[in-house]
Amino acid sequence: MASQRTSGPAxxxxxxxxxxVLGTVILVLDQVSKFWFERNLDPGIQLPVTSFFNFVLAxxxxxxxxxxxxxxxxxxxxxxxxxxVVIILMVRYLxxxxxxxxxxxxxxxxxxxxxxxxxxRVAHGYVIDxxxxxxxxxxxxxxxxxxxxxCTGAFAFILDELRGVRRGR
Numbered sequence: 001m002a003s004q005r006t007s008g009p010a011x012x013x014x015x016x017x018x019x020x021v022l023g024t025v026i027l028v029l030d031q032v033s034k035f036w037f038e039r040n041l042d043p044g045i046q047l048p049v050t051s052f053f054n055f056v057l058a059x060x061x062x063x064x065x066x067x068x069x070x071x072x073x074x075x076x077x078x079x080x081x082x083x084x085v086v087i088i089l090m091v092r093y094l095x096x097x098x099x100x101x102x103x104x105x106x107x108x109x110x111x112x113x114x115x116x117x118x119x120x121r122v123a124h125g126y127v128i129d130x131x132x133x134x135x136x137x138x139x140x141x142x143x144x145x146x147x148x149x150x151c152t153g154a155f156a157f158i159l160d161e162l163r164g165v166r167r168g169r
Contacts, residue, residue: 012098012099015098015099015104016094016095016098019094019098019104019105019107019108020094020108022105022108022112023108023109023111023112023115024112026108026109026112026113026116026145026146026149027112027115027116027119027146029145030112030113030116030144030145030146030149031116031119033130033144033145034116034120034128034130034144034145037055037057037128037130038057038128041055041056041057041130042057043057043058043059044056044057044058045057046132052133052134052135053131053132053133053134054132054134055130055131055132056130056132056142057128057129057130058128058129058130058132058142059124059126059127059128059129060126060127060128060129060142061075061076061125061126061127076121076125079121080118080121080122083114083115083117083118083121084118086110086111086114087111087114087115087118090107090108090110090111090114091107091111093107094107094108094111100160102156102159102160102163103156103157103160105153105156106153106154106156106157106160107153108153109149109150109152109153109156110149110150110153110154110157112146112149113145113146113147113148113149113150113153114146114150115146116144116145116146116149117144117146117147117150120146127144127146128144129141129142129143129144129147130142130144131143131144131148
C-alpha cells in the first residue's frame with residue numbers, strides 16, 4: 001500500500017539533512033547535559049538556582065511523571081520498544097514531510113527527545129533527569145532536555161494541526 005502525502009514538494013534530501021542536523025544537535029545537548037549532571041550531582045541532592053528552580057539528579061525507571069517506575073522491571077522493554085518505534089516513524093514521516101516546516105520541526109523534536117531517553121534506558125536502565133521546578137512546596141517531576149524536546153514537539157504537532165484546520169486542510 002502506497003504512503004499518501006499531502007500536496008507539496010517531493011521529499012528532498014537537503015531539507016531532510018537540515019532537520020537531521022537539528023535533531024542531532026538536540027540529542028547531543030541532551031546527552032552532554034545528562035553526562036555532566038550524572039558526574040557532578042549525587043541523586044536527590046538539590047542545587048538551588050532560583051526560588052522556583054533547582055538542579056537535582058533523578059533516575060527515572062518509568063515514563064513521563066515516573067509512570068510505571070515501580071512496575072518491577074517489565075516496563076523497561078516496553079519503553080525501549082515504544083521509543084524505537086516512535087523514532088522510526090518520526091524519521092520516516094520526516095523524510096516525506098520535510099517541506100512542512102512546523103510539522104517537520106515537531107517530528108524532529110519528538111524523534112530527538114525519544115532518542116535521548118532511549119540512549120539512557122539502554123545504557124543505564126533508567127532516564128537521567130535533572131531539572132526541578134517547584135513553587136510553594138509543590139514540585140513538578142524532574143525532567144531533562146529530551147523531555148523538553150518531546151513536549152515542545154507535541155505542542156508543535158497541535159499548532160500544525162490547528163493551522164491546517166483553520167486553512168481547511
